[in-house]
Amino acid sequence: MQQKGMRRRALAAAFPYTIPIFAGFWFLGMTYGIYMNVSGFGFWYPMLMSLTIFGGSLEFVAVSMLLAPFAPLQTFLMALMIQARHLFYGIAMLEKYKNTGWKRFYLIFGLCDETFSINCAAQIPPDIDRGWFMFFVTLLDQIYWVSGSTIGGLVGSLFTFNTEGLDFVMTAMFTVIFLEQWRKEKKHYTALIGIGASVVCLLIFGPDSFLVPTMAVILGLLTIFRKPVERAGGLI
Amino acid sequence: MSAVQQVITIGVCVFATMLTRFLPFFIFSEKRPTPRYIQYLGHALPAAIFGMLVIYCLKNVSLLSGSHGLPELLAILVTAAMHLWKRQMLLSIAAGTVCYMLLVQMVF
Structure with missing residues (x-):
């Protein structure tokens, strides 16, 4: 009984945080499903891929992989490069995902950009069970993504809606979370390192391959400037 | 591509994704204390990551053509x-x- 009440309160606390993700995931998920549909794949493709991969950018790229000649090694390396940023999410969530029992497996499985953002930045009230809160954030996000891409795959391009620009909801969400982090830091070394490294690498390597070099530069700078960053304090 | 090849291709994507998600948790297990340096990274990374994600969302914005990112x-x-x-x-x-x-639908 008590367990049930605790779960319900965690769900109620988690849901509001996921509303922007609902908007973004339904829009992007449907776009993805429609893209697969018009590329000649049945709805079970986007549905199963969203269930098992649960990573938007790779799922989009996977469509062209499925249409190209079979090249498993190339697919593997490409997928690793696109998904490498999860390594950072894992390191950042090592402490937070501790002592969450069986839920830990699912939390790690579902660690996409948006789930990471909420679970990393949310101020979970002390009377709410942390494990269940993060579990519901992950579960709701995946439900939004899978249902969106399945609907897109079912209706295909029959469905027209003037939602141009709705994908900006993700940019706005990351901007807000970035601002919140900015406010928490006393000095802004790490935030500036993140922005600076990304912009410089984007200019040098271009939009399709700047993430891995960006991560390497961030890691290098955080290592070199460990002393001043730690002394500045205010890290979450 | 045959159905089996499609399954393998999707399976490879799943495997690569899960490798990147699970690896840090495998290397730094719950049972052993996390090294100080990794703990430091865990605290220093989020602000940098959110900066990176904002730029990642904007990566296809062209400053030199179209609406110039306005x-x-x-x-x-x-x-x-x-x-x-x-x-x-x-x-x-x-x-x-x-x-x-409103801007992209009505102004630009």
């Missing part, structure tokens, strides 16, 4: 201003998104 810039300014003013996450996100949609 709708993105304006919508981000609206999002930030709204957030500094009201500090309501949902409100800031909604304001920025609606602003961006």
